Amino acid sequence: MSRSRARLVRRLVHTMGLLLFGVWTIVPLYWIVVTSIKPNLLIYREASLFPSQITGDHFAFVLARTPFLHYIQNSVVVTLVTTSLAMIIGTLAAYAIVRLNFVGRPWVARAVVVTYLVPGSLLFIPMFQVIYSLGLIDNIVGLIVTYLTFTVPFATWMMIGYFRNVPSELEDAALIDGCSRVQALARIMVPIALPALAVVALFAFTLSWNEFLYALVFIGSDSQKTLTLGLIGLVRGDTFPWGPMMAASLMGTLPPALVYLVSQRWVVSGLAAGSVKG
Amino acid sequence: MAVRARGSFVGAKAPPASPTRLNPRRLLGRDWATAWIFLAPCLLVLVGLIAYPFVSAILLSFQAKLVGSPGVWVGLGNYQDLLTGRDLSAQFWQSVRVTVLFTVAADVCKFVFGLAMALLLNEQFRGRTVVRALFFLPWAVPSLIVGLTWKWMYDGSAVGLLNLIALRTGLTHDLIQWLASYDLALWAVVIAVVWASTPFWAMMFLAGLQAIPGELYEAAEIDGADVLGRFRHITLPGLANIIIITAMLSTIWTATSINFVYVLTNGGPAGATMTFPMLAYQVGVAGAQRLGMGATISLVFTPFFIVLIYFLTRRLLASER
Numbered sequence A: 001m002s003r004s005r006a007r008l009v010r011r012l013v014h015t016m017g018l019l020l021f022g023v024w025t026i027v028p029l030y031w032i033v034v035t036s037i038k039p040n041l042l043i044y045r046e047a048s049l050f051p052s053q054i055t056g057d058h059f060a061f062v063l064a065r066t067p068f069l070h071y072i073q074n075s076v077v078v079t080l081v082t083t084s085l086a087m088i089i090g091t092l093a094a095y096a097i098v099r100l101n102f103v104g105r106p107w108v109a110r111a112v113v114v115t116y117l118v119p120g121s122l123l124f125i126p127m128f129q130v131i132y133s134l135g136l137i138d139n140i141v142g143l144i145v146t147y148l149t150f151t152v153p154f155a156t157w158m159m160i161g162y163f164r165n166v167p168s169e170l171e172d173a174a175l176i177d178g179c180s181r182v183q184a185l186a187r188i189m190v191p192i193a194l195p196a197l198a199v200v201a202l203f204a205f206t207l208s209w210n211e212f213l214y215a216l217v218f219i220g221s222d223s224q225k226t227l228t229l230g231l232i233g234l235v236r237g238d239t240f241p242w243g244p245m246m247a248a249s250l251m252g253t254l255p256p257a258l259v260y261l262v263s264q265r266w267v268v269s270g271l272a273a274g275s276v277k278g
Numbered sequence B: 001m002a003v004r005a006r007g008s009f010v011g012a013k014a015p016p017a018s019p020t021r022l023n024p025r026r027l028l029g030r031d032w033a034t035a036w037i038f039l040a041p042c043l044l045v046l047v048g049l050i051a052y053p054f055v056s057a058i059l060l061s062f063q064a065k066l067v068g069s070p071g072v073w074v075g076l077g078n079y080q081d082l083l084t085g086r087d088l089s090a091q092f093w094q095s096v097r098v099t100v101l102f103t104v105a106a107d108v109c110k111f112v113f114g115l116a117m118a119l120l121l122n123e124q125f126r127g128r129t130v131v132r133a134l135f136f137l138p139w140a141v142p143s144l145i146v147g148l149t150w151k152w153m154y155d156g157s158a159v160g161l162l163n164l165i166a167l168r169t170g171l172t173h174d175l176i177q178w179l180a181s182y183d184l185a186l187w188a189v190v191i192a193v194v195w196a197s198t199p200f201w202a203m204m205f206l207a208g209l210q211a212i213p214g215e216l217y218e219a220a221e222i223d224g225a226d227v228l229g230r231f232r233h234i235t236l237p238g239l240a241n242i243i244i245i246t247a248m249l250s251t252i253w254t255a256t257s258i259n260f261v262y263v264l265t266n267g268g269p270a271g272a273t274m275t276f277p278m279l280a281y282q283v284g285v286a287g288a289q290r291l292g293m294g295a296t297i298s299l300v301f302t303p304f305f306i307v308l309i310y311f312l313t314r315r316l317l318a319s320e321r
Helices: A002-037 A040-045 A057-065 A068-099 A105-117 A124-133 A140-164 A169-176 A181-192 A194-210 A213-218 A227-233 A242-262 A264-277 B002-013 B024-028 B032-061 B077-084 B089-122 B128-140 B143-153 B161-168 B185-210 B214-222 B227-256 B259-264 B276-284 B291-320
Strands: none
Touching: A002 A057, A002 A242, A002 B089, A002 B128, A002 B143, A002 B185, A040 A242, A057 A068, A057 A242, A068 A105, A068 A140, A068 A181, A068 A194, A068 A227, A068 A242, A068 B032, A105 A140, A105 B032, A105 B291, A124 A140, A124 A213, A124 B032, A124 B276, A124 B291, A140 A194, A140 A213, A140 B032, A169 A181, A181 A194, A194 A242, A194 A264, A213 A227, A213 B259, A227 A242, A227 B143, A242 A264, A242 B128, A242 B143, A264 B128, A264 B185, B024 B032, B032 B291, B077 B089, B077 B291, B089 B128, B089 B185, B089 B227, B089 B276, B089 B291, B128 B185, B143 B161, B143 B185, B143 B259, B185 B227, B185 B259, B214 B227, B227 B291, B259 B276, B276 B291
């Protein structure tokens, strides 16, 4: 009797907990969506929680009257180039650290971890100087270069962890058969490591897409703005046009949110692997 | 093992007769040439874009330098001005206080929420996959957009969501200035940060919980341990390593994050939310563009992060082996 009561209490606590976290998670997301489709009247004059009327005006405004699509395009370019470069650079470096015999190997491995942990906002001022002296201020190329500072160490670190678990016999056979290191890497290791590469791509994509500080510091003109910076540009003086801003926020959230939903199994295992056991 | 054995085999074959002729393979390792070619792009990033800026930050901190003009060497002048000078030291010490309070409060909340969320999701129930996907969704929302959304919810007029609810339910008759009142602003920012990063903690904890063998719990139950006992003697010790790693990672990221503060309050009101990266940004990039002083502000906090990174690196490399 008391046992089944204990179970009931447990069920109740569990359900209550899920409900609380559900509300906590949904409310801000709901407010983005609902603001983006409410006519201005229902946003400001007669503010309502559950709108009686919906409109596509805010989306139309953002798409037609602001350079939003151009910002998205910049974000896509920056994100794709950064992600691809990070995957290539990280794979090569991780392979060397795990499989090649050279003096200084442990130091390189340590340097990778340390740089992975150095937060970008500690370095944005000297980085400004570096980008300035390269002549890349106000240019998305400058963003691509700086985004490598957080994607490359991360990619290398992830790939080190994965390559460690691939038995070296597989590759030794190919090397004895006369394959070069590059061939062994491309034909044997990379195909095996595709799941890890997918995780790397996923994180590099999300990190680059969401980045804001470097963009804020380096970029000034509309033609070079990425999504996050462009969003702030929608503010006029002190007024926040919340309808268009939430519409743009919703559209800007969709790419990483969809990528996350499609690959969430990998997100969870990848995050844990990246920071716990490589 | 096999690799190492082969390496020494190659070394043994090298002609011992001429000790004066150095064998680079023996000196630098069997695959040194290939290895450094493979590593070159990665090292270029590590050295050129992380180590070099770090060194140049140190040099900058000894100069009075405005954007676009040559710097003037001032020795420890920036440090002195920052710590004891008239115009900045009050702001600086305020930022120390705010950064510590902000980081500790956010970390504690994230720990409690993240652990609770992970424990809830670790149970078997219908629709678990969907619920998990939803709970972790804030992780994928760009932090800038999280900041904007909360700014809109905190709006100080009657149309901000929180004021709307507070007024309708009769909790208050006056509008609450969540972001404009000195006492509330920091906590308002903390809540937005916690909303955005609880999923990361929950993901880490969930992975940790799933690695604890179920037999431990069964054995404890047979021994008569109650829920709290099992939590204290099995769950917490099982998660200890992950808790430490997550807390250190989160401390580094939270203390140095600028997006939330930038959007929500821009450091205000009256410095109530002025964390040190925000101060560095305002002094070094926005406004006066005093690059040297901006770099100094970040550098003064750097030793703390070096210590954290040192211990975290040791832990990460240890669990790697």
